[in-house]
Amino acid sequence: MIIDFKTLEIKLHNILFKLGIPTNVRGYPLIKEIIIEYLSNHYRTMSELYRTVGKKLNIPSNNVERNVRRAIHMGLSRTDKKEWKKYFGAAINLKNCPTNSEFISYICEYIKLHNKELFNENNIQKIF
Numbered sequence: 604m605i606i607d608f609k610t611l612e613i614k615l616h617n618i619l620f621k622l623g624i625p626t627n628v629r630g631y632p633l634i635k636e637i638i639i640e641y642l643s644n645h646y647r648t649m650s651e652l653y654r655t656v657g658k659k660l661n662i663p664s665n666n667v668e669r670n671v672r673r674a675i676h677m678g679l680s681r682t683d684k685k686e687w688k689k690y691f692g693a694a695i696n697l698k699n700c701p702t703n704s705e706f707i708s709y710i711c712e713y714i715k716l717h718n719k720e721l722f723n724e725n726n727i728q729k730i731f
Contacts, residue, residue, distance in 0.1 A: 611639065614718055618690065618710060623682030630674025633667050634707070636660065641711050649704045671703050 615635055624631055636656045646652050653664035660667075679687065684697045690713050695701045701709070 608639065611642070611714070611718075614714065615639070615710075618713070619678070621682075621686050622678045622690065623680075623686075624674050624678040625681070628670070628674050628677060630670035630672070630677075633660070633662075633671050634674060637667075637671065637707055638711055638714070641707060642714065649707070652707075668703060671706075675703065675706050676700050 612635065615638055619631065619634065620626075624634065633656060636659065637652050640646070640652055640655055646655070649668075650664070653667045656662075657664040657667045662670075679697065679700050687695075687697055691697070691701065691705075691709050694709065695705055
């Protein structure tokens, strides 16, 4: 699959900004990296993603999970819930914070549905 990573990273930054995820917390770059990995490769579990990103960034996988969870909680507590509804709809009860898995999978689906120009299913190489 060919993915335009520069455009993806810009769109991802804009989404995370609108969701109130602070750029200065450790979870912010981890969320971006996890989403890019998720969209680039096929993973069966979040544990695999945490391990892959952790190895890539030299961070233990449990720290990856914790930092992502903290960033999601911070974003939800800092931002208007209407913005979150735009990305998650009624699928997630925003009285409780979405799990890391819910957050990642819904953001990935939103990106795939609304940015089809970023993905070309016919090829299996990456554009950098």
